[in-house]
Amino acid sequence: MDEKVTHYNDDDIQVLEGLEAVRKRPGMYIGSTSEKGLHHLVWEIVDNAIDEALAGYCDDIEVIIGKGNTITVKDDGRGMPTGINKKTGLSTVETIFTVLHAGGKFGGGGYKVSGGLHGVGASVVNALSTWLEVTVYHDGKIFYQKFQDGGKPVEELKEIGTCEENRTGTTVTFKADPEIFTETTVYNYDTLAKRLQELAFLNKGIRIILIDEREEEKKQEFLYNGGIIEYVQMLNKNKTPIHDNVMYFEGTEDGIELEVAMQYNDSYNANVYSFTNNINTYEGGTHEDGVKRALTRIINNYARNNKILKDNDEAFTGEDVREGLTMIISCKHPDPQFEGQTKTKLGNAEVRKIADDVFSEGFERFLMENPNEAKTIVDKSNTAAHARLAAKKARELTRRKSPLDTINTLGKLADCTSKDATISEIFIVEGDSAGGSAKSARIPKTQAILPLRGKILNVEKARLDRALSNEEIRTMITAFGTGIGDDFDIEKLRYHKIVIMTDADVDGSHIQILLLTLFYRFFRPIIEGGYVYIAQPPLFRITHGKNIKYVQDEVEYEEYRATLPASAKPTVNRFKGLGEMNAEDLRDTTMSIENRVLRRVTIEDAMAADKIISEFMGDDVLPRKVFLEEHGHEYTELDV
Numbered sequence: 001m002d003e004k005v006t007h008y009n010d011d012d013i014q015v016l017e018g019l020e021a022v023r024k025r026p027g028m029y030i031g032s033t034s035e036k037g038l039h040h041l042v043w044e045i046v047d048n049a050i051d052e053a054l055a056g057y058c059d060d061i062e063v064i065i066g067k068g069n070t071i072t073v074k075d076d077g078r079g080m081p082t083g084i085n086k087k088t089g090l091s092t093v094e095t096i097f098t099v100l101h102a103g104g105k106f107g108g109g110g111y112k113v114s115g116g117l118h119g120v121g122a123s124v125v126n127a128l129s130t131w132l133e134v135t136v137y138h139d140g141k142i143f144y145q146k147f148q149d150g151g152k153p154v155e156e157l158k159e160i161g162t163c164e165e166n167r168t169g170t171t172v173t174f175k176a177d178p179e180i181f182t183e184t185t186v187y188n189y190d191t192l193a194k195r196l197q198e199l200a201f202l203n204k205g206i207r208i209i210l211i212d213e214r215e216e217e218k219k220q221e222f223l224y225n226g227g228i229i230e231y232v233q234m235l236n237k238n239k240t241p242i243h244d245n246v247m248y249f250e251g252t253e254d255g256i257e258l259e260v261a262m263q264y265n266d267s268y269n270a271n272v273y274s275f276t277n278n279i280n281t282y283e284g285g286t287h288e289d290g291v292k293r294a295l296t297r298i299i300n301n302y303a304r305n306n307k308i309l310k311d312n313d314e315a316f317t318g319e320d321v322r323e324g325l326t327m328i329i330s331c332k333h334p335d336p337q338f339e340g341q342t343k344t345k346l347g348n349a350e351v352r353k354i355a356d357d358v359f360s361e362g363f364e365r366f367l368m369e370n371p372n373e374a375k376t377i378v379d380k381s382n383t384a385a386h387a388r389l390a391a392k393k394a395r396e397l398t399r400r401k402s403p404l405d406t407i408n409t410l411g412k413l414a415d416c417t418s419k420d421a422t423i424s425e426i427f428i429v430e431g432d433s434a435g436g437s438a439k440s441a442r443i444p445k446t447q448a449i450l451p452l453r454g455k456i457l458n459v460e461k462a463r464l465d466r467a468l469s470n471e472e473i474r475t476m477i478t479a480f481g482t483g484i485g486d487d488f489d490i491e492k493l494r495y496h497k498i499v500i501m502t503d504a505d506v507d508g509s510h511i512q513i514l515l516l517t518l519f520y521r522f523f524r525p526i527i528e529g530g531y532v533y534i535a536q537p538p539l540f541r542i543t544h545g546k547n548i549k550y551v552q553d554e555v556e557y558e559e560y561r562a563t564l565p566a567s568a569k570p571t572v573n574r575f576k577g578l579g580e581m582n583a584e585d586l587r588d589t590t591m592s593i594e595n596r597v598l599r600r601v602t603i604e605d606a607m608a609a610d611k612i613i614s615e616f617m618g619d620d621v622l623p624r625k626v627f628l629e630e631h632g633h634e635y636t637e638l639d640v
Contacts, residue, residue, distance in 0.1 A: 022128065046061065126174070210222075277336055413449070424446055429452070441586040530602070538590075
């Protein structure tokens with residue numbers, strides 16, 4: 001037992017000076033020191049440039065990934081003030097980069113709205129960098145200062161030259177500290193491109209350029225004069241809109257700006273994304289509540305007034321009126337208050353009414369001026385309502401009433417004996433042959449086996465009521481125990497590992513995608529909760545003397561063969577499918593907790609996930625065919 005600490009006096013109280021606190025606890029400021037935290041450094045500097053754009057002083061932003069994984073962010077904003085700050089006695093530039101909570105975003109009039117971390121961004125980036133350089137173009141002069149070793153000034157801000165009178169702006173270059181970011185200091189181009197494109201959509205008319213100088217130079221330019229209208233058009237690119245134009249509404253009340261762009265398509269899924277000051281409020285909030293409330297009310301009123309809904313008919317629900325809707329809600333607020341577990345839910349109460357007012361005025365006018373489009377939208381809501389009622393009846397077939405009912409309903413399921421969901425696993429396998437091997441290989445106490453017959457329904461093209469008419473899907477719903485739709489309850493999940501175990505071929509990859517589509521559309525919380533996995537069965541068994549080696553793919557096979565003596569003549573078994581593996585092989589390689597490799601399925605970004613699902617599982621067969629031909633053999637995870 002550790003010795004108990006008995007002393008606690010004045011000397012035990014530490015005072016961390018300057019940026020020491022940031023280096024001591026970086027996760028408090030940037031979330032983590034993983035790859036996600038590394039990219040957060042870029043967002044903090046970019047956010048400062050975006051804030052200049054929101055204030056009306058910046059048109060162009062350039063982000064450069066340098067050869068040594070340095071980052072440079074250039075903007076043509078006003079340029080940081082270069083005089084002496086009265087409170088610190090330092091130059092304003094040095095104050096911004098070395099003092100926490102120092103900035104122009106606290107009501108001094110420099111910025112109307114802003115995102116980022118409200119004044120800690122630049123100083124935190126400096127604290128977590130090996131070195132950082134800032135160059136300011138201001139009043140016809142060029143100023144420069146360098147910091148190193150976690151934010152220590154090399155020298156004071158100095159004037160290093162002159163520039164054209166009309167040239168203004170700030171350039172920041174930094175190198176992330178590998179002592180802080182021990183996992184990686186390598187930037188992911190696609191991660192940067194996706195976020196910068198999003199910022200360009202949310203701030204119409206701003207040009208953002210991304211350049212990668214590390215190997216072969218890559219360059220992308222993002223400029224959207226249509227703003228979130230073009231955002232909706234991109235999200236609907238692989239869908240079929242049911243009306244021609246994207247609806248767009250905007251308004252300002254009490255200094256709070258709201259923009260909404262929306263378009264219905266012929267799918268059965270709603271995709272509503274909201275932002276506040278460019279921050280993705282994926283937990284929603286008052287701006288999203290106000291728009292959704294108004295949407296439901298206005299469509300119901302229109303349907304009643306035009307006799308599409310009779311007096312005795314049940315009103316449309318929010319789910320009904322949002323079917324097939326792609327919507328972007330963007331709020332710009334001078335003092336946003338965030339709440340929720342991840343601080344990504346807008347909490348300002350006054351925004352709910354403002355959002356309702358702005359959206360209501362625009363949407364009501366649109367319906368009155370466009371009767372054909374209005375009828376199409378309301379008819380879709382009406383069809384969705386009828387399908388919802390049909391699905392309600394169909395859900396009754398999936399409810400598990402008792403253990404005896406389980407035996408009668410799920411003849412195919414070889415259930416585990418444990419009732420503890422935290423240690424229980426269910427393996428979903430393709431076909432009775434693989435199911436037979438898996439049942440023989442399993443640990444009966446904790447591992448359940450559910451064989452599927454063929455490929456399940458592609459739910460990307462089906463409403464819930466049709467999905468529930470599919471026997472294989474009903475069986476899974478009943479096995480999971482969560483219910484579906486309005487009945488869904490994650491607390492009732494019977495297995496905390498749902499493992500997709502398919503053959504390592506194109507058909508197996510297709511079944512994986514079909515199952516992931518089902519889970520994403522109708523069971524998204526089980527993916528978000530980290531309960532879905534994909535098994536990694538080996539492709540080869542290599543026997544050399546008394547040694548047996550299982551390998552995952554051809555690459556690993558060649559690597560292992562290269563380690564054997566030239567004279568060796570090993571016996572090689574290639575498994576064409578799980579059904580060809582005997583129970584011992586399957587248990588030792590794929591199901592044994594000690595030896596197996598499982599890949600957890602994650603959703604990093606809902607919009608990217610929706611794009612992938614729509615592209616690969618929608619009506620257009622070509623993208624799916626090309627993807628499976630090129631990547632089917634290696635497809636193991638939806639990690640988007």
